[in-house]
Each structure stands twice: as structure tokens, then as C-alpha cells.
Amino acid sequence: MxxxxxxxxxxxxxxxxxxxxxxxxxxxxxxxxxxxxxxxxxxxxxxxAPGCTFCGSMDHIFEFKGFYICEECRNNLKALKK
Known part of the structure; x- marks a missing residue:
């Protein structure tokens, strides 16, 4: 250092x-x-820098109702809904 x-x-x-x-x-x-x-x-x-609530990723983060979610986890959640 x-x-x-x-x-x-x-x-x-x-x-x-x-x-x-x-x-x-x-x-x-x-x-x-x-x-x-x-x-x-x-x-x-x-x-x-906030990370995804589910996987900890810091790439492509969205905030939803006070939670940070990455794009991949968001897509996985959408797939569960179907």
C-alpha cells in the first residue's frame, strides 16, 4: 500500500x-x-458502492423498494413469476 x-x-x-x-x-x-x-x-x-441484495454483484444495479438488485437476478426473478 x-x-x-x-x-x-x-x-x-x-x-x-x-x-x-x-x-x-x-x-x-x-x-x-x-x-x-x-x-x-x-x-x-x-x-x-451498493451490491446486489441476492448475489453481491456490483454490475448493472437497480434499486427497487429500497433493495439493490443486479440485472441478472432481476431477470431470474421475472422468470420465477412466469
């Missing part, structure tokens, strides 16, 4: 600030959600 050479202190509420230039490089906009992962002693932030 490559260091960006940026160090930030955690404030009294447990927050850190991601510098504007870093947010710009990774297209992190105000209001975007980030997922937090743990790997041994590392904390990893990833821009959140």
Missing part, C-alpha cells in the same frame, strides 16, 4: 478530515458514503 504522506489528528469526537485535494483525486463528494474495513492493524476507507 502506498502512503500519500498525509497525517491527520483525530479530534475529540473521533473525526478526521480528508484533505480537499485527496477527496478530489478519489472523487469523494460531500454526502458520499464511505465503507470502513479492517485488515490486521490497518483501517481502509472505500467509497461505498
Amino acid at each position: 502506498k502512503s500519500l504522506g498525509i497525517v491527520r489528528k483525530v479530534d475529540e469526537l473521533g473525526r478526521i478530515v480528508i484533505p480537499k485535494e485527496t477527496r478530489k483525486v478519489f472523487t469523494i463528494n460531500e454526502g458520499d458514503s464511505l465503507e470502513i474495513f479492517k485488515d490486521d492493524n490497518e483501517i481502509i476507507l472505500k467509497k461505498y
Whole structure:
């Protein structure tokens, strides 16, 4: 993993600030959600991208009544209806 050479202190509420230039490089906009992962002693932030509720795929995702469904699972559900 490559260091960006940026160090930030955690404030009294447990927050850190991601510098504007870093947010710009990774297209992190105000209001975007980030997922937090743990790997041994590392904390990893990833821009959140919803996956299919049924198979976890992140390709061709549709939202339906608060659930995320990929095109393949949607077609499979349509086939069950017939």
C-alpha cells in the first residue's frame, strides 16, 4: 500500500478530515458514503458502492423498494413469476 504522506489528528469526537485535494483525486463528494474495513492493524476507507441484495454483484444495479438488485437476478426473478 502506498502512503500519500498525509497525517491527520483525530479530534475529540473521533473525526478526521480528508484533505480537499485527496477527496478530489478519489472523487469523494460531500454526502458520499464511505465503507470502513479492517485488515490486521490497518483501517481502509472505500467509497461505498451498493451490491446486489441476492448475489453481491456490483454490475448493472437497480434499486427497487429500497433493495439493490443486479440485472441478472432481476431477470431470474421475472422468470420465477412466469
